[in-house]
C-alpha cells in the first residue's frame with residue numbers, strides 16, 4: 001500500500017515545488033513507483049518536469065507550442081478534471097479514470113499535471129471538492145499502483161490544499177530560514193488542526209526540511225533558527241537532519257529546476273529522500 005505525502009507550507013517560495021520534484025525524481029530512480037500530483041494553479045512542477053522529460057520535438061524556444069499546450073491541455077489531462085462542479089441533480093460528478101489523466105514521464109515516475117484554470121474553481125463552493133483528490137486516489141486504487149504519491153501544494157489556503165491534505169497520510173514542510181518563516185508554519189498548523197478536527201482524518205506531519213540553507217553559517221542565521229525552533233507551532237514538528245543548500249544551477253542551469261540533475265543538489269535530495277523513507281517506515285513499524 002502506497003503513501004500519500006503533501007509537500008506544503010503556507011509561505012511562498014520556500015522550495016516546495018523543487019523539493020517535491022527532487023524527491024519524486026530520486027525515488028523513481030531508485031526503483032520506487034511514484035506519482036507526482038501538481039495541485040498548484042501556478043503549475044511550476046508540471047512545467048519543470050514536462051520541459052525536462054517531454055521536450056523532445058519541442059526544442060524551438062521561440063515557439064508557443066510545447067508538450068503541455070499540444071498534448072495535455074487540449075485533452076484536459078490535468079487535475080482540473082477532478083474539480084468539475086456538480087451542475088445539477090441529473091448530471092452527477094463521477095471520479096475520472098486515472099489512465100486517461102495520468103502522464104508517464106520516465107520509468108517509475110508519472111504525473112497528474114497542474115492547470116492554471118484551477119484559479120477559477122476556487123470561486124465555486126462545492127463541499128464535495130475537498131474529497132476529490134482522495135476519491136480519485138481511492139477509486140482508481142492508486143495506492144496499489146504507486147509506493148509514493150507526492151502532492152505539490154500551493155502556498156495559500158485553498159480548496160486544493162484542503163483537498164490535498166484530505167487525501168494525505170503525511171505532510172512534509174519545506175522551510176526557508178528567515179525572519180517570517182514562523183508565519184507560514186503557524187497558519188499551516190492551524191489549517192491542519194481544523195481539518196483533522198472537522199473531517200476526522202488521520203494526517204501526520206512527517207517533518208520539516210530546511211531548504212536553501214546558506215552553507216556559510218552566520219551568527220544571525222543561527223539565532224533566527226534558534227528563535228524559530230523555540231516557537232510553539234514548531235514544538236511538535238520533527239526536524240530533518242538533512243537539508244538542501246543553495247545551488248545556483250537550480251535557478252540558472254540547463255536542466256531547469258530539477259535538483260536531481262546537478263551534483264550538489266542531488267546529494268541533498270538523496271539524503272532528504274532516504275530520511276523521508278526511513279521516517280515513514282519507522283512510523284509504520286511503530287503503528288503496527
Ligand SMILES: Nc1ncnc2c1ncn2[C@@H]1O[C@H](COP(=O)(O)OP(=O)(O)OP(=O)(O)O)[C@@H](O)[C@H]1O
Nearest residue numbers: 012013014015016017018155244245246247250251
Ligand atoms: N536549493 C535551491 N537552491 C537555489 N535555488 C532554489 C533551491 N530550491 C529552490 N530554489 C529556487 O527558489 C525559487 C522558489 O522555489 P520553489 O518554486 O521550489 O518554491 P515554492 O515554495 O514551490 O514556491 P511557491 O510558493 O511559489 O509555490 C525558485 O526560483 C527555485 O528555482
Ligand SMILES: [Mg+2]
Nearest residue numbers: 016017040044
Ligand atoms: Mg511551488
